[in-house]
Amino acid sequence: MSSKKQAPSCHNPDAGPSAPIGTPRIALVGSPNSGKSTLFNLLTGANATMGNWPGTTVDVGRGLWQVEGTEVELLDLPGAYSLDARSPDEELTRDLVAADGAAPPAVCVVVTDAAHLIRSLYLVAQLREQSLRVVIALTMLDVVRRRGGAVDVSALERSTGCPVVVTDPRGRSGDAELASRVAQSLSSPPPAPRLAPKGDDLALADNRFAWIETAIEASGAHLEQRQHLSDRIDRVLTAPYVGMAIFLAMMWVVFQITTTVAAPLQGALDWLFSGPVSTGAERLLTFIGLGDTWVQSLLVNGLIAGVGMLLTFVPLMAIMFALLAMLEDSGYLARAAVVTDRLMRRIGLPGQAFLPLVVGFGCNVPAIAATRILPHAKQRLLVTLLVPFTSCSARLTVYLLLAATFFPAHAGTVVFLMYLLSLLLVVGTGLLMRRTLWRTMPSDPLVMALPPYQRPTWWVTAAVTWQRLKGFLRTASGIIVATVVVVWVMQAIPMSSGTFGNVDPADSLYGTLARAVAPLFGPAGFGAWELVSGLFVGFVAKEALISSWAQTYAVADPGALHTPGSLGAQLIESFGQASGGHSGAAVAAFMVFLLAYTPCVATLAAQKREVGLRWTIAGVLMQFMIAWALAVVVFQAGRLLW
Numbered sequence: 025m026s027s028k029k030q031a032p033s034c035h036n037p038d039a040g041p042s043a044p045i046g047t048p049r050i051a052l053v054g055s056p057n058s059g060k061s062t063l064f065n066l067l068t069g070a071n072a073t074m075g076n077w078p079g080t081t082v083d084v085g086r087g088l089w090q091v092e093g094t095e096v097e098l099l100d101l102p103g104a105y106s107l108d109a110r111s112p113d114e115e116l117t118r119d120l121v122a123a124d125g126a127a128p129p130a131v132c133v134v135v136t137d138a139a140h141l142i143r144s145l146y147l148v149a150q151l152r153e154q155s156l157r158v159v160i161a162l163t164m165l166d167v168v169r170r171r172g173g174a175v176d177v178s179a180l181e182r183s184t185g186c187p188v189v190v191t192d193p194r195g196r197s198g199d200a201e202l203a204s205r206v207a208q209s210l211s212s213p214p215p216a217p218r219l220a221p222k223g224d225d226l227a228l229a230d231n232r233f234a235w236i237e238t239a240i241e242a243s244g245a246h247l248e249q250r251q252h253l254s255d256r257i258d259r260v261l262t263a264p265y266v267g268m269a270i271f272l273a274m275m276w277v278v279f280q281i282t283t284t285v286a287a288p289l290q291g292a293l294d295w296l297f298s299g300p301v302s303t304g305a306e307r308l309l310t311f312i313g314l315g316d317t318w319v320q321s322l323l324v325n326g327l328i329a330g331v332g333m334l335l336t337f338v339p340l341m342a343i344m345f346a347l348l349a350m351l352e353d354s355g356y357l358a359r360a361a362v363v364t365d366r367l368m369r370r371i372g373l374p375g376q377a378f379l380p381l382v383v384g385f386g387c388n389v390p391a392i393a394a395t396r397i398l399p400h401a402k403q404r405l406l407v408t409l410l411v412p413f414t415s416c417s418a419r420l421t422v423y424l425l426l427a428a429t430f431f432p433a434h435a436g437t438v439v440f441l442m443y444l445l446s447l448l449l450v451v452g453t454g455l456l457m458r459r460t461l462w463r464t465m466p467s468d469p470l471v472m473a474l475p476p477y478q479r480p481t482w483w484v485t486a487a488v489t490w491q492r493l494k495g496f497l498r499t500a501s502g503i504i505v506a507t508v509v510v511v512w513v514m515q516a517i518p519m520s521s522g523t524f525g526n527v528d529p530a531d532s533l534y535g536t537l538a539r540a541v542a543p544l545f546g547p548a549g550f551g552a553w554e555l556v557s558g559l560f561v562g563f564v565a566k567e568a569l570i571s572s573w574a575q576t577y578a579v580a581d582p583g584a585l586h587t588p589g590s591l592g593a594q595l596i597e598s599f600g601q602a603s604g605g606h607s608g609a610a611v612a613a614f615m616v617f618l619l620a621y622t623p624c625v626a627t628l629a630a631q632k633r634e635v636g637l638r639w640t641i642a643g644v645l646m647q648f649m650i651a652w653a654l655a656v657v658v659f660q661a662g663r664l665l666w
Contacts, residue, residue, distance in 0.1 A: 047095060047096060048096045048097070048130040048131075049096070049097050049099055049129045050089065050091075050096050050098050050099065050129060050130060050132075050133060051099045051120060051121055051129035051131070051132045051133065052085075052099060052100050052101060052133050052135065053121060053133070053134055053135070053147065054104075054134055054135030054137075054144070054147070054161075055104065055105045055135075055140075055143060055144055055147070056105075057137075057475040058103075058135045058137040058164070059163035059164065059193050059194070060100065060103065060135040061100065062193035062194055062484060063161060063163070063191060063193040063199075064085055065193075065484075065487055066193045067098055067199060067202075068087025068088065068089055068098055084099055084100065084101060084102075084116070085099065085100030085101075086098070086099060087100070091206050091210070092204060094207065094210070096130075096206075096210075099120070099129065101116065101117045101121070102114065102117050102396075102397075104117045104118070105143060105146065106147055107121070107147065107150045107151075110399045111396060111398060112396040113397050121151065121156065130210055131156075131157040131158070131159055131206050131209050132156050132157065132158050133160075133161050133202070133206065134147055134148050134151065134160050134186075135163055136148065136162050136163065137163055137164045138164045138165045138168045138245070139164045139167045139171070139173075139476065140164075141236075141239075141243075142233075142236055145184070145236045145240070146233075146236060148160060148184060149218070149236060150232070152186070152215075152218040153217050153220050154217050155214045155215070155216070155217050157209040157210070157212070157214055157215065158186045158215075159186060159188075159189065159202070159205050159206055160180075160184065160186050160187065160188045160189070161189055161191045161198075161202055162175070162180075162188055162189065162190050163193065164476065165190055166192065166195075167476045168245075173245065174244060174245070175243050175244070176242075176245075177190060177243070179243045179244065180239060180242065180243035180245070182242070183238060183239040183242035184239050185215065185218070187205040187208070187209065189202045194478065194484055196483065218235070254476055261363070262359050262363055263363075267359070267362075268363050268364070271363055271364070272444070274351070274360075275440060275443065276437070278344065278347045278351075279344075279436045279437075279440040280436035280440075281343065281347060281436075282343045282344045282347065283424060283427075283428070283436040283439060284436065285339075285343055286340040286424075293332075293335065293336040293338070297335070298332070301332065302328050302332075305320075305323055305324050305328060306324060309324075318524065321512070321516070327509075332574075338493070338497070340420070340421070340424055341417065341420070341493055342493050345488070345489040345492045345493055346485055346486075349480075349485045349488035350480040350485050353478065353484045353485060354477060354478060354479070355475040355478055356477075357382070358475055361382060364382075364447075365378045368451065368454075377395075377398065377403060377406070377407045377410075380394035380395045380398075381407065381410065381411065381414055381450060384411045384412075384414030385414050385416065385446075386416065386417055387416050388411050388412055388416050388626075388627040388630070389626050389627055389630045391411045392408050392631060392634055393630065393634075395408050395411070395634065402462050404634070405635050406454065406457060406462055408631055408635050409457070409631075409635075409642075410450050410454050410457075411627075412622075412623040412627055412631075412643065412647060413446060413450045413453060413619075413620060413647070414450060415442060415443050415446035415619055416566065417492075418565060418567045418624070419566050419619065420439065421570055422566065422569055422570060422615075422618055423438070423618075424439060425591075425595075426614070427439055429595055430596070430599075431608075445616065445619060446619055449619070449620060449650075453650065507568040507571065507572070508571050508575065511561060511571075511575050511576075512575060514533045514534035514537075515529050515532045515534045515535070515575065516532065517532055517534075518531060518532060519531055519532060529554075530553065534557060534576075535553055535557070537557075538553035538557035538560070539553040541556055542556045544652075545655070546602075547656045547659070548610070548613045548614070548617065548652070548655035548659045549599075549602060549603040549604075549609055549610030549613050549614075549655075549663070550603065550610045550611075550613060550614045550617075550659075552599075552602035554576050554594075554598050555595075555598055555599065555614065557572060558572045559617075559618075559621070560572075562618065562624075563622055563624065563625065564624060564625055565625075565626075570591075573591060573594075573595070574591055577591055599611055599614075603659070603663070604663075606663040607666070608662065608665075609659045609661075609662025609663045612659070612662050613655040613656070613658040613659035613662065614655070616651070616655050617651045617652065617655035619651070620647055621648055621652075622647055623647070628644070
C-alpha cells in the first residue's frame with residue numbers, strides 16, 4: 025500500500041498531483057463514525073490530500089491505493105447515512121455514486137458499522153438499486169463481540185449479494201483481503217440492480233427496511249440488550265452541567281501538559297537557532313566574503329531569526345496535536361460535541377453548527393468548508409461568519425510566547441482561558457446575530473452516532489499528529505518564508521536616513537507604515553509600532569506574527585545587525601513602555617485582539633468562496649470592531665489590576 029499524495033496544509037488545501045487519466049476510481053462511502061476515515065488513511069498510507077472536487081466546492085479526500093498490483097484512486101466521500109441528501113456534502117456523495125452520472129465509481133466500498141447494521145445497511149440497499157459494484161467493509165465487529173453479539177459474515181454476504189470483508193482499520197487488519205475482493209469486483213461485470221418499487225417513497229423505504237431486516241436475520245446479527253460500560257460512562261460525560269465541566273477540565277489539562285512538556289524543548293531549539301545556526305551562518309558568509317552585507321542581514325536577521333523562532337514551536341504543536349488525536353481516537357471528542365451542542369441550542373444557535381466550529385479550533389479554512397453539512401443556507405452563512413472567532417492552532421504559537429513571557433507560572437491556564445474566551449465569543453456573537461439578522465432561522469438539533477470508547481492506538485495518533493504537523497511545517501516553509509523576505513525588504517528600505525539594508529527599522533518603510541497606524545491601538549495599551557507591525561503580517565498568516573517580531577527586534581540596533589536580541593526581553597520592554605507600566609493588561613488586550621481580529625487571507629478566500637465578497641467584507645469589519653472594542657475594554661479594566 026502506498027500513496028503519492030501529501031497531507032493538506034490549511035493554507036494550501038489542494039496540494040499533490042491528481043491520479044493519471046484512466047485510473048479506476050474506488051468510492052469509499054459510509055456513515056460518520058463508522059471508521060471510514062481511519063480505513064482511508066490505512067489504505068492510502070495516511071498521506072491523502074483534501075481538495076476541491078472539479079465542478080463543486082465540497083471537499084473530497086483522494087489517495088492512491090495498490091489493489092493486487094493495480095493502482096486505483098480512492099475517493100473518501102463525505103459521510104452520509106443515505107443518498108437522500110439534506111446538505112451540500114450529502115448531495116456530492118449522492119451525485120458521485122449515481123450510476124447514471126458522468127463518471128460513476130468502478131466500485132463502491134461501503135464502510136458498514138457492525139454495531140449499527142440497520143443504520144449502515146440502508147445505504148447499501150440504496151446502492152444495490154443501481155448497477156454498481158458494491159463491496160461491504162464491515163467494521164466494529166470487535167465492539168459487537170465485546171457486547172456479546174455476533175455476525176455471520178458469510179450469511180450476510182449471501183443475503184446482500186455483496187462481498188463482505190471484516191476490517192479493523194485501527195488494528196490495521198483486513199486491508200489485504202479488502203484489496204483482493206475489490207480486485208475481483210473490478211474484473212467482474214456490474215451486477216443487475218436490486219428490484220424495488222418506483223414512485224412511492226414510503227413503499228420504497230418499507231422495501232429497503234424489509235430487505236435490511238432479512239439480511240440481518242440471515243446473518244444472525246444481534247446485541248445483548250443490556251447496559252454496557254460505555255452507556256454508564258456517557259451518563260456522566262454527556263450530562264448537561266457535569267459533562268461541560270469535565271470537558272473544560274480536560275482541555276485545561278491538555279494545555280497544561282502541552283506548555284509544561286514543550287518548554288524545555290522550545291528552549292533547546294531557541295538556543296540552536298539563535299546560537300550555533302546563526303553563528304555558523306555568519307562565519308560562512310564572512311569566509312565567502314559576504315559578511316556584514318545585506319545578504320547576512322537577510323539570512324541571519326531575516327530567515328534564521330524569523331523562521332527559526334517559528335520552528336521552536338514545533339514541539340508545542342506536536343504535543344498538542346498528539347493529545348487531541350488521542351482524545352479523538354478514544355471517542356471522547358464526539359461526546360464533547362454533544363455536551364457543547366446542548367449549550368449552543370439553548371442560546372439559539374443551530375445544533376449541527378458545533379461540528380464545523382470544532383474543526384475551526386484546528387484551522388479555520390477546513391472549518392468553513394465543513395459548514396456544508398448544515399442543511400439551511402442561513403445556517404451556513406451564520407456559521408461561516410462565526411468560524412474566524414474560533415482560535416485556530418496558528419494563534420496558539422503567539423499565545424504561548426506571550427503567556428510564557430509575561431505569565432510564566434500560569435502559561436497553560438492563560439492559553440486555556442484564550443480558548444474559553446473564543447468559545448464565548450462564538451456564542452455571544454452568534455446569539456446577537458441570531459436575534460437581529462436571522463430571527464427566523466431554523467435551529468436543527470445535532471444528530472450524530474457516538475462511536476464506541478476505544479483505547480487510542482499509537483499509529484492512528486501518530487498519523488493524525490504527523491498530518492497536522494506537516495500542515496504547520498508547510499506553512500513555515502512556504503508562506504512564512506515569503507513573508508519574512510517581504511518584511512526584510514520593507515525594513516531595508518530607508519524613508520528618512522540610512523542606506524538599503526542598513527537602516528533603523530523605525531525609519532524604514534515598514535516602521536513608517538506601522539507608526540502611522542499605531543496610535544489607533546493606544547487606548548488598548550499596545551500602541552508601539554513594533555507591536556502593531558506584527559498584526560499586519562498576521563493578516564497573511566497568524567504564525568508569521570512571531571517571525572516578524574523576531575525580525576524587527578533582531579535589527580533594533582543598526583550598529584549590531586548580526587546580534588539578534590532576546591525576543592522575550594524586547595517584548596517586555598515594548599509592552600511596558602506602550603502601556604505606561606501596565607504590561608500585563610496590555611498583553612491581555614493584545615491577545616484578545618489577536619483572537620478576534622481579521623483572519624488570515626486563506627480564511628478570507630474560503631469565506632468569499634462560500635458566502636460571497638459582500639458578506640466577507642461585512643465579516644471583516646465586524647470582527648475588527650469587536651476585536652478593537654474588546655481590547656480597549658480589557659486594557660482599561662486590566663490597568664486597574666496590573
